[in-house]
Amino acid sequence: MPVALADPFLPQPYRVERRRRELAGTVTLELAPLAGACPAFAPGQFNMLYAFGVGEAAISLSGAPASQATFVHTVRHVGAVSGALAGLEPGATVGVRGPFGRGWPLAAAEGADVLVVAGGLGLAPLRPAIYAILARRERYGRVVILVGSRSPAEILYRRELERWRQRSDLEVRVTVDHADAGWRGHVGVVPALIPRAGFDPQDTLALVCGPEVMMRFAANALLAAGIKAGRIHLSLERNMKCAIGLCGHCQFGPSFVCKDGPVMSLERIAEILAVPEI
Secondary structure, three states: OOOOOOOOOOOEEEEEEEEEEEEOOEEEEEEEEOOOOOOOOOOOOEEEEEEOOOEEEEEEEOOOOOOOOOEEEEEEOOOHHHHHHHOOOOOOEEEEEEEEOEOOOHHHHOOOEEEEEEEHHHHHHHHHHHHHHHHOHHHOOOEEEEEEEOOHHHOOOHHHHHHHHOOOOOEEEEEEOOOOOOOOOEEOOHHHHHHHOOOOHHHEEEEEEOOHHHHHHHHHHHHHOOOOHHHEEEEOOOOOOOOOOOOOOOEEOOEEHHHHOEEEEHHHHHHHHOOOOO
16 A cells, blocks of 8 residues: 655655666666665555656666665666666665555455566566565465566566576566577567466466556456456556646546556556557
């Protein structure tokens, strides 16, 4: 559930503790508060990160939810604000508002199988959910992680995926749109892996995040495999400004992604999601 904040409009100063390059133009930042501890967050929530003198952007939390020492964010340089954030070095100060939004329904997944479907940078908002599931692995059934990337060079968290692949209680499959000479894995879009995942549709909860077109195709594949729309959850990305549902920038039909999402069930948004212009 969202965390209550004294003043949701006031950024708090955080220091960049560590910066790790993930891919070309993509870095992971560990941010520590200058005073106190990080507020608790639920997997799937996001923060508003403020690059002083440039602007503010909504960035999903991508670290372990059990840790309150730092916030972890994976940022890709796609514009002025994200570029400024991705360029921050250890010791720099950044403003943080949050956490905001509704996260992944992990309590509803207890006792059931979990199918995680990630495309590109969409693995970042899903990683806290994976951490939470692995921390209480005995509460869940079969866990399958399907990851898609444009190319082998653009696979996010590649070393971590390899570690997860070595676990006997986890199934990880990775596919790429375009293979190189050294690639020995699947080739194709990630929704194509869904029919081969071998899950029980009556006892599975699906968590999906990635480019919107990928999520449309993944949702259709999950429905075709027999998973009900109410058990398919997607994380949406919109231009969020206030993060508390006042400004209207992130309106998605009758909902506001910042406060009603970013995680929403397909049952709730299916008709709107099918309209590419929204």
